[in-house]
Amino acid sequence: MKRIISIVLFSALGGALTLGAYKLFIEKPQVVIEKAVESKPLAVKTNYTNTLGTAIEDTDFTIAAEKTLNAVVHVKNTSYKTVRDPFAEFFYGQGNGIKHYSQVGTGSGVIFSSDGYIITNNHVVKDATDIEVTLNNKKVYKAKIIGNDAINDIALLKIDEKELPYITFANSDNVKVGEWVLAVGNPYNLTSTVTAGIISAKGRDLEGNGPITDSFIQTDAAVNPGNSGGALVNVRGELIGINTAISSRTGSFIGYSFAVPSNIAKKVIEDLMEFGTVHKAILGVQGGELNGKVAQDLDIDLTEGFYISSVSENSGAKKAGLKKDDVIIQADGVKITSYANLTGFLNTKRPGDVIKVTYVREGHEYTANVKLSKNEMSKVNSLGLELKNLDAKELKKLKVSNGVKVTDITNKELLYYGVRKGYVITSINNQKVNSVDDVTEMISTKAANEVLRIEMLNLDGEVERYIFR
Structure with a gap:
């Protein structure tokens, strides 16, 4: 009996020594991270799947x-x-x-x-x-x-047809981020294709992506080549945008698509139907959008809005009392957090419209009614020129029937070649120039490798021709 007890004790001692050696020399120490947990019981919902399923089931895309x-x-x-x-x-x-x-x-x-x-x-x-x-x-x-x-x-x-089915316009200012939308179009020649997604962002600025508007609706509804010009609609089947662009390195959809807001599209087609051209309205202010760094540099408490760096003489903004260092935060109740917000809003208006502008000056909020004016000046960065429209009196004095005046030159090479302030651009690629908007459109629609032949009237009334590549 004693022998059996001795064997058991030696076995237990040997096991303990073996385990201790393993723990000490072989096994890596376990890292334990201790987290402070609130002692109060938490109310946790357990029906996530059912809630999501119900939300999806409640959204009926078939009507739209x-x-x-x-x-x-x-x-x-x-x-x-x-x-x-x-x-x-x-x-x-x-x-x-x-x-x-x-x-x-x-x-x-x-x-x-x-x-x-x-x-x-x-x-x-x-x-x-x-x-x-x-x-x-x-x-x-x-x-x-x-x-x-x-x-x-x-x-x-x-097209020559009557009693066609059509889509009604919705107010794109009222769409919300997270709202369900459908993209309807003809991608890759596949007719009548419908894809679903949500509004991912509003007032999106696609800087460096061509001349098109700076205030897109961004969505994750699948849009591919062939969808351009198609409809972006809400769940009621109302038009909230025209699908225009995708952000992709491959040329195909990778999760981001962009649409011209319906309010801008509606204003454009109304102008085209009534006037044959688009009338662009301006506020009469220059500046840029605020962010944390800009606000810090300018010593401004706000980090969102449009900061006014200067106000044009005789503009609606000047007459309404807006000044340098004011920050525009709303226009007709539409929140202005960026430059894209402001340009997108103005693209829905016409010269002569009166809008209610809310702005901040020295920490206090004010409102002013501003009458929008016609676009008379434009900076054409690709040419390095600032241009101004000419009125009938100025045209008569210069003995020309059309043209826009060069008011500033930012491209030093043009100065080297002899271009001066006061020159008048009369035509581009043999097309008559009547306004600064004409110049902007001609520049923006030129092909990638197209040469621009610009005809100018110099200070002596002589015609000079310049080629821009």
Whole structure:
């Protein structure tokens, strides 16, 4: 018996020594992180899955899809070009070096009136020789361009038909981040395609992405090539935007798409229908948006809004009492947190409109009614020029029928080549220039490698020609 007890004790001692050696020399010490936990019991909901499922089930996309599918069309743009090859003509005779090419592009459009008016992107129908529109029922129509606006990338088309299904406009200022939306269009020539997503952001500025508007609606609804010009609608089937761009390194959708807000699109097409051109309104202030660093540099408590660095003479803002260092925070009740917010809001207005501006001055909030004026000046950064419209009296004095005046030169190379303040730009690529908006549009719509031939009137009344590459 004693022998058995001794064996058990030796076995237990050997096991203890073995375990101790393993713990001491072999096993890595366990790191324990101690977290302070509030002693009060927490009320935790346990039906997350059911709540999410109910929310999704309550959102019915079928109504919006039914309302919009028949009002979104497929747009086919065909452009014909003739290219002359002088070498072929030299070797094979005159006429043998002429070749004809056709280029086809596709996109989408939205019928917004029963009598055949269609809104689309300007880039969908740019340089079109022939435009063909196909409805959801496969009927095909020839379309003509009523007008276009390259700045906001909007074009107005018309087909000869009546009693067509159409989409009504919603107020894009009222859409909220997180709201469900549908993108309806014709990606990759797949007709009548509907995708769903949410509003990811508003007033999005796509700096460096062409001339188009600086106040996009951003969504994660899938948009691909061919969706351009199509509809972005809310769950009631109302138009809140025109799908225009995607952010992608591959050219295909990777999670971000952008739409021109319906309020801007509506104003553009109304101008095109009434005047044949877009009337741009300005507030008469210069400046930029605030952020933490800018606010610190300017010693301003606010970190959001539009900071006024200067006010134009004889502008609506000047007459209403706005001054340098004021910060605009609202316009007609619309919150202004950035430059894109302000430009997007102004793109929905016309010269002569009166808006209510809320601004902060020295820590106090004020309001003022500002009458918007016509855009008379423009900085064309790509040319290095600041331009001003000429009135009838100035045109008569200069003995010209059209043109815009150079008021400042920021490109020193132009000074080297002889361009001076007071020069008058009369034409670009043989197209007459009547306003600063004409110059902006001609510059913004030029092809990537297109050469600009600008004709100017110098201070002696002589015509000079400059080539910009």
